[in-house]
Amino acid sequence: QQQVKQSPQSLIVQKGGISIINCAYENTAFDYFPWYQQFPGKGPALLIAIRPDVSEKKEGRFTISFNKSAKQFSLHIMDSQPGDSATYFCAAQDSGSRLTFGEGTQLTVNP
Amino acid sequence: DTAVSQTPKYLVTQMGNDKSIKCEQNLGHDTMYWYKQDSKKFLKIMFSYNNKELIINETVPNRFSPKSPDKAHLNLHINSLELGDSAVYFCASSQGGGQGRRAFFGQGTRLTVV
Numbered sequence: 001q002q003q004v005k006q007s008p009q010s011l012i013v014q015k016g017g018i019s020i021i022n023c024a025y026e027n028t029a030f031d032y033f034p035w036y037q038q039f040p041g042k043g044p045a046l047l048i049a050i051r052p053d054v055s056e057k058k059e060g061r062f063t064i065s066f067n068k069s070a071k072q073f074s075l076h077i078m079d080s081q082p083g084d085s086a087t088y089f090c091a092a093q094d095s096g097s098r099l100t101f102g103e104g105t106q107l108t109v110n111p
Numbered sequence: 112d113t114a115v116s117q118t119p120k121y122l123v124t125q126m127g128n129d130k131s132i133k134c135e136q137n138l139g140h141d142t143m144y145w146y147k148q149d150s151k152k153f154l155k156i157m158f159s160y161n162n163k164e165l166i167i168n169e170t171v172p173n174r175f176s177p178k179s180p181d182k183a184h185l186n187l188h189i190n191s192l193e194l195g196d197s198a199v200y201f202c203a204s205s206q207g208g209g210q211g212r213r214a215f216f217g218q219g220t221r222l223t224v225v
Contacts, residue, residue, distance in 0.1 A: 034213070043201050043203075043216030043217050043219050044216050045216065046214070046215075049213070097161075098156055098159065099146075099214060100156075101155070103152075103153055104152045104153065
């Protein structure tokens with residue numbers, strides 16, 4: 001069973017546009033929700049993360065919105081740039097440190 | 112100054128062979144992991160060690176055996192390789208649970224079984 005569901009599978013936006021990726025989880029034991037960015041040939045790297053006691057976290061152009069009651073969270077990339085083109089993974093972590101990943105979103109930002 | 116390093120980066124081998132992938136982290140973390148990324152880029156945890164002790168062992172064929180000689184190293188040995196083992200294997204590390212559980216990933220080892 002897929003405990004973290006991510007959509008869309010792929011996303012194409014124009015430079016300067018807003019990229020939005022959505023995730024939903026089922027396990028209420030999850031207490032840490034990171035987003036990872038992966039470039040081809042590289043390992044995933046932490047982009048931004050949120051805990052369920054806050055509804056929003058912003059770091060530069062990247063914002064996580066979190067809805068605890070709906071068990072959903074999303075990543076917004078403002079002013080998307082071609083350099084943002086990568087695969088993005090949402091994840092959820094329980095206190096045992098196991099990361100459960102979403103299926104990934106291939107983002108392409110056209111110049 | 113690579114934080115999490117894996118060797119080799121590429122591994123091509125025939126079915127039935129035994130191979131090992133090595134991982135080292137210089138971050139002083141106490142927890143290390145192996146993840147498998149399949150052809151659809153789906154990432155799934157395989158194993159986790161905390162201070163050399165196995166704490167997560169997902170449903171993985173027992174042909175896969177992790178070994179942690181010390182808390183800075185976590186190796187993965189695979190016996191009797193099968194075509195379906197072809198994937199990218201990532202090592203990662205983090206500093207336990209609680210605050211700052213950021214996981215740092217290595218560059219990955221692309222295993223191709225022919």
